């Protein structure tokens with residue numbers, strides 16, 4: 013009896029402990045936007061450039077997924093290259109992370125939003141610890157943070173070897189979080205994916221704050237920018253719910269086709285500006301894993317989107333648009 017009483021008394025403490033570890037979307041976005049929010053812009057990955065193109069699917073994933081995007085043929089997308097951070101005029105070449113987002117709309121009801129970063133894994137496995145990581149970056153204590161977080165090992169191994177290239181076209185972009193490819197018969201295959209570049213650009217001759225954007229727009233005058241879309245299939249030994257742990261290189265990979273980027277627009281006039289690249293907007297044939305980061309991302313992107321949409325509605329860009 014005493015044992016049960018003890019357990020009962022411990023319960024409120026446990027609930028409290030769990031609640032105190034919860035981070036709301038508002039807290040995330042407050043932290044990410046910093047003291048002086050840039051009105052009308054994304055609160056993270058604020059600087060970017062809209063792109064359009066098509067995914068040329070080779071049909072090789074139709075055995076794993078019902079998603080229409082995998083049917084053989086060309087599927088248009090609206091995308092966005094960006095750099096991490098909350099400053100829409102930050103210097104491109106100083107950003108530690110570069111990103112690519114894609115939005116497919118195969119019909120009004122079948123949309124797929126994808127946002128990828130250059131690291132293959134996150135440094136941490138859950139939203140609360142990611143919140144602590146952002147605080148550590150902002151307060152200059154990230155080395156101490158990593159020393160206390162052994163789960164960051166795979167991320168640190170990547171970071172120590174990563175050489176930023178001279179082009180958005182020469183980076184490899186990763187889903188980081190895993191998803192399931194699903195079939196109507198109930199089959200479910202956990203996967204991660206990457207956009208693998210087809211060019212090698214060690215350095216760029218472009219300089220200035222917009223070096224990567226200018227390199228891209230110049231590059232697009234001589235033809236499309238192409239990436240292979242590579243899926244890595246997990247086995248039962250891999251934990252699809254933990255975005256901090258990489259999967260062995262021996263895992264089977266399938267190239268689903270190529271994405272070809274043909275054109276670009278400045279973000280404020282572009283089609284990508286009003287898209288929320290929420291990773292939980294998924295079509296039939298793709299399902300979310302239980303990875304808690306995915307839920308936190310979805311909620312934070314919605315909060316960031318809500319803030320910037322209200323600001324745009326209230327005239328955040330009226331001056332620029334009248335220029």
Ligand code: HEM
Pocket residue numbers: 040041044053054055056057060092093094111112113127128129134139142186187188189287288289305308309312313314316317320
């Ligand atoms: C808990 C973890 C994370 C939080 C709280 C978070 C938060 C955010 C927020 C608030 C935005 C701005 C959304 C908008 O206004 O449209 C954003 C954008 C973005 N995030 Fe995250 N993020 C997280 C993890 C990740 C991960 C793991 C990836 C990569 C796989 C990622 C990739 C991106 C990209 C590429 C964008 C820009 C998308 C675009 O071009 O619109 N984020 N993130």
